[in-house]
Amino acid sequence: MMTRVFLALVLAFAAAQAWAQGPLRIEITEGVIEPLPVAIPNLVPETAESAQMGQQISRVIAADLVGTGLFREISSDAYISQISDFAAPVQYADWKAINAQALVTGAVTVSGSNVTVKFRLHDVFSDTELGDGLQFAGTTDGWRRIAHKVADVVYSRITGETGYFDSRVVYVSETGPKDNRRKRLAIMDYDGANVQYLTGSEAIVLAPRFSANGDRVLYTSYETGFPRIYVLDVGSVQRRVLESQEGTMSFAPRFAPDGQTVVYSLSQGANTDIWAMNVGTGQSSRLTSAPSIETAPSFSPDGSQIVFESDRSGSQQLYIMPATGGEARRISFGEGRYGTPVWSPRGDLIAFTKQSKGRFHIGVMRTDGSEERLLTASFLDEGPTWSPNGRVIMFARETQGAAGRSTLYSVDITGRNLRPVRTPEGGSDPSWGPLQR
Amino acid sequence: MIRTFPLKPALLLVAALGMAACTNASRFGDDVTSSGPLDGTAGLAGSASDPASPAYFQQTVGDRVLFAVDQSTLTPQGRATLDGQAVWLLQNADYTAVIEGHADEQGTREYNLALGARRADAARAYLISQGVQSNRLQVVSYGKERPVEVCSTEACYSQNRRAVTVLAAGLTG
Numbered sequence: 001m002m003t004r005v006f007l008a009l010v011l012a013f014a015a016a017q018a019w020a021q022g023p024l025r026i027e028i029t030e031g032v033i034e035p036l037p038v039a040i041p042n043l044v045p046e047t048a049e050s051a052q053m054g055q056q057i058s059r060v061i062a063a064d065l066v067g068t069g070l071f072r073e074i075s076s077d078a079y080i081s082q083i084s085d086f087a088a089p090v091q092y093a094d095w096k097a098i099n100a101q102a103l104v105t106g107a108v109t110v111s112g113s114n115v116t117v118k119f120r121l122h123d124v125f126s127d128t129e130l131g132d133g134l135q136f137a138g139t140t141d142g143w144r145r146i147a148h149k150v151a152d153v154v155y156s157r158i159t160g161e162t163g164y165f166d167s168r169v170v171y172v173s174e175t176g177p178k179d180n181r182r183k184r185l186a187i188m189d190y191d192g193a194n195v196q197y198l199t200g201s202e203a204i205v206l207a208p209r210f211s212a213n214g215d216r217v218l219y220t221s222y223e224t225g226f227p228r229i230y231v232l233d234v235g236s237v238q239r240r241v242l243e244s245q246e247g248t249m250s251f252a253p254r255f256a257p258d259g260q261t262v263v264y265s266l267s268q269g270a271n272t273d274i275w276a277m278n279v280g281t282g283q284s285s286r287l288t289s290a291p292s293i294e295t296a297p298s299f300s301p302d303g304s305q306i307v308f309e310s311d312r313s314g315s316q317q318l319y320i321m322p323a324t325g326g327e328a329r330r331i332s333f334g335e336g337r338y339g340t341p342v343w344s345p346r347g348d349l350i351a352f353t354k355q356s357k358g359r360f361h362i363g364v365m366r367t368d369g370s371e372e373r374l375l376t377a378s379f380l381d382e383g384p385t386w387s388p389n390g391r392v393i394m395f396a397r398e399t400q401g402a403a404g405r406s407t408l409y410s411v412d413i414t415g416r417n418l419r420p421v422r423t424p425e426g427g428s429d430p431s432w433g434p435l436q437r
Numbered sequence: 438m439i440r441t442f443p444l445k446p447a448l449l450l451v452a453a454l455g456m457a458a459c460t461n462a463s464r465f466g467d468d469v470t471s472s473g474p475l476d477g478t479a480g481l482a483g484s485a486s487d488p489a490s491p492a493y494f495q496q497t498v499g500d501r502v503l504f505a506v507d508q509s510t511l512t513p514q515g516r517a518t519l520d521g522q523a524v525w526l527l528q529n530a531d532y533t534a535v536i537e538g539h540a541d542e543q544g545t546r547e548y549n550l551a552l553g554a555r556r557a558d559a560a561r562a563y564l565i566s567q568g569v570q571s572n573r574l575q576v577v578s579y580g581k582e583r584p585v586e587v588c589s590t591e592a593c594y595s596q597n598r599r600a601v602t603v604l605a606a607g608l609t610g
Contacts, residue, residue, distance in 0.1 A: 178542075178587040204582050206546060225535075226577050227550065249554060249578055252547045265551065267578065270509065270558035272551035293551040309548065316548055339545035353545050379589070382545050398542070400589035429546070 024102055024123040024130055024158055033416070035072035036158070038065060039100035041083045042076075043108040043117060053115060053143060054108040060147035061104065063191065064165040065154060068392075069417030074100050086118065095124045102130070104154055115140050117147075121154050131157045144193055145436070152435070164387040165190060168433045169394065170208040170217050170234075173197065174406050174426035183428075185219060187234070190387075190432065192408075192422040198237055207383070207429045208232075211255045214433040218242070218253040218262060229253045229264055231279065243277060243284070250275075252295050256303050256323070263287070263297040263306060274308055276323075287325035298342045299323065300367075307331075307341040307350055307367075318352060320367065331369035340383055343367075344390040349413070351384035351393050362395045364413055375415040383428065388435045394421065396428040482606075489529055491604045498525050501601040502560055506594075507544070509555035511563060519560060522602055523567035536560050537601045538578040541594035546580060553578030560600040 024036075040062045043054030065071040081094035086107035095103050106119030118135040122128070134153060136146045145166055152163025173186040173195070182201040185208050188194055199205055203223035210217055217232045227249045232239040243250040243264065253264035259279070266275045266286075272293045277284040288294040292312035299306055300323075307320050313330065316337040321328035332338040336356030343350055347367075354361040354374065360381045365372040380398040387393070391413055398406040408427040411418045421427070483490025485497060494500060499522070502515030511519070526532065538557030540549035557576035565571050586593030 179584055181582070204579075206582070247575070249550070251550050265547065267551060267554040269576075270555045270562075272554060293548065293555075295547045295551050296545070309545075311548075316545075339548050355544070358543075380542065402587040404587070404589065 024126065025160070033070055035066075035070060036101050037074050037099050038062075038071045038102040038104065038154075039074045039079065039095060039098070040065070040104045041079065043106040043119070044083060044086045046086075046107050046109040047111070050108045050110040050115075053110050053140070054106075057108060057117060057143055057147040057150070058106075060144055060191075061151045061154070064148060064151035067191070067419070068155065069412060070155075070159065071102075074098055090122055092122070092124050092127045095122070100124050102154070102158060104150070106150070110140060113140050114138070115143055115146065117150060119150050119153075121157055144189060148189070161391060162389040162435065164389045164392065164432075164435060166436045167388050168214065168436070169385075169408075169421075169430050170198070170210055170433065171408060171423075171430040172205060172208065172428045173423065174428055175201075177402065178404055185217070185232070186423075186427075187217075188423065195424055198232060199239075207252065207431075209254045209431045210433040211259045212257045212434060213259065214436070216255070216259070217431070218255060218264075220251040220253065227251045229262070231262075242279070242282075243275075252297065254298055256299050257301055258303060261303075261323075263299070265295040265297070274306070274325075276325075285325075287321070288328075296340045300343050301345055301347045307343055309339045309341060316355075318350065318369070331365070331367065332372075333369060334372055342384050342386060344386050345388060346390040349390070351386060353382040353384065353395075362393060362411065364393075373415065375411050375413065376409070376418060381409075383430065385430050385432045387432055394430045394432055396430065398428070491532070494522070494525050494529075494602075494604060498522055500603070501599045503595060504556055504598040504600070506541075506598070507552070509552065509559045511559055515560075516563065519563045520567060523564050523569050526564065526569045526573065532604045532606060533573045533575070534602045534604050535575045535577055536564075537583075537603055538576065539583060539597055539599050539601070540581045541597040542581045542584065542589070543594065544581060549580035550578050553580050556598070556600045560602065564602075 040058055042058045045051040045054045062073045066073050078098045080097055081091045083105050103122040103124050109116045116137045120133040121130045123130040136149050138146050148165035151165045155163045167190045168187055169190055170187045172183045174181055174183050176182045183205050184201040185198040185205050187196050203221050206220040208217045208219040219230055220227050221230050228241050229243040229250045230239045231242050249267040251265050253262050262277050262279055265272050271291055272295055274287045274294045274297050275284050276287055290312050292310055294310045297306045297308040304323055305320050306323050309316050310319050316339050317330055318332040318338045318341045319328040319330050336354050338352050338354050340353040341350050349364045351364050354363050359377050361374040362376045362381050362384050363374040378397050379400045381395055384393045384395045392410050394410045396406050397409050398404055406426045406428040408421040408430050410421055483492050485492040499518040502518050536557040538553030540552045561574045561576050584597040586596045
């Protein structure tokens with residue numbers, strides 16, 4: 001037993017030296033990531049009643065960081081020194097000895113329905129803090145948001161990227177077998193916590209889409225018997241129909257970045273084209289007029305272009321056109337069918353669903369169609385949505401056969417760290433909202 | 438909420454969160470009405486032995502036509518079925534119909550909605566060509582949302598790629 005412990009320590013030191021050669025930093029774009037060891041001792045309770053809250057918040061901070069695949073948490077069993085006083089100097093040697101590259105120390109105070117968290121991030125092998133200490137205050141029922149805020153700061157300081165933990169996802173919650181599936185809109189924290197249902201399941205609801213600032217959600221509902229586009233105010237849960245031309249079907253809506261324009265598909269007879277509507281005036285205009293299927297439009301982050309799918313070439317492929325319509329250029333040329341394109345918030349990539357040889361994939365390509373990378377493969381993956389920082393994609397995976405079920409998954413844009421998102425029921429059609437303020 | 442935090446040696450920046458927790462209770466569609474077209478297998482009126490009954494239409498005439506993968510072209514068999522539907526609709530002028538277009542699960546949600554619209558419209562256009570008044574026929578696409586068979590093989594998929602003519606009573610207006 002001693003020998004094994006000793007060996008582990010030696011290995012840990014070897015790894016520590018590899019990490020310690022530069023400043024505390026993860027370059028996410030690097031090909032292979034060895035998760036960075038981080039110690040996240042429970043927040044120091046500053047009053048007796050704060051202890052449980054401190055533990056809860058620390059566990060969520062750890063889950064956020066470890067969930068990225070970029071961090072590995074060091075078990076508290078390995079700690080040499082304990083953080084029992086937030087104000088006391090950190091004994092860096094004790095944390096170096098267990099190869100903690102990063103250390104998050106903090107304290108929590110619960111007072112009535114208010115909770116205050118202060119924390120510091122330490123670069124252990126530089127014997128120093130990384131950035132300044134920060135304090136967050138909020139209400140106890142919002143404690144998970146405080147944890148996400150802390151984790152976002154840690155993630156941001158170490159990776160140089162904006163975080164994405166304090167964000168929400170709107171999706172379709174599903175129950176029942178494939179031939180009697182019940183669907184209702186739901187909203188949750190990015191990690192599957194705090195699910196709230198926004199509609200009932202009397203009518204089919206599909207493909208909710210957040211506005212850029214997260215205040216509204218567009219979705220498609222069959223509550224009139226025909227697919228129609230609705231807009232729902234997230235705060236009040238009030239909704240109204242947006243598009244209801246008699247004898248037509250409308251679906252696949254998405255907001256422009258300014259929140260004023262909505263693009264969507266309208267089916268008239270056999271033909272489906274892309275239209276745009278001003279949310280305020282209700283005025284609509286047609287952006288495509290081919291006899292083929294044009295659907296699944298998504299704006300570039302600057303609002304100047306729209307990527308969409310069309311089968312005008314004979315099979316589903318991706319195209320980009322000006323936001324006002326006009327000539328489109330095809331960007332997908334690989335084998336198979338491409339659908340559901342979504343422009344990344346950074347503007348550099350387009351995520352899509354690909355069907356090839358009986359399998360479904362979530363993939364990304366550059367906006368000129370180059371550097372296509374398939375991130376997943378399964379019986380049925382579809383409907384990608386981007387994390388606010390453009391580093392992670394969430395999508396839905398349906399399993400086959402009579403017992404088939406749809407589950408939300410997330411995957412890093414490098415294809416690593418595929419993991420299910422735990423939701424109370426099945427899930428599909430996720431739309432990831434912005435980082436909350 | 439914003440307070441300075443006078444700890445040394447490092448400066449502590451202070452941030453306050455607008456932690457207005459969403460306290461809106463979920464609303465289970467309190468004003469939602471489910472008024473969609475009759476399901477193809479429900480609400481059958483009359484006996485199948487009565488040629489003027491919806492049951493006869495569904496079971497003897499045949500209420501649905503099937504399509505090949507990713508296609509909306511009517512097959513010879515599909516046209517024969519629609520010929521029978523047209524005759525029945527012309528003889529039973531009190532009925533209107535909603536033609537439901539469907540797709541199998543091997544496709545993305547949005548594309549399948551558009552494909553279902555093509556299939557429903559193909560059936561509707563054929564019925565109109567056989568003399569059925571266009572104002573008696575509506576279309577709706579369910580995409581891949583309403584399969585009748587749940588296995589993930591061609592045996593089921595072939596039954597799910599369909600256009601179903603669902604009768605509704607009464608021509609209004």
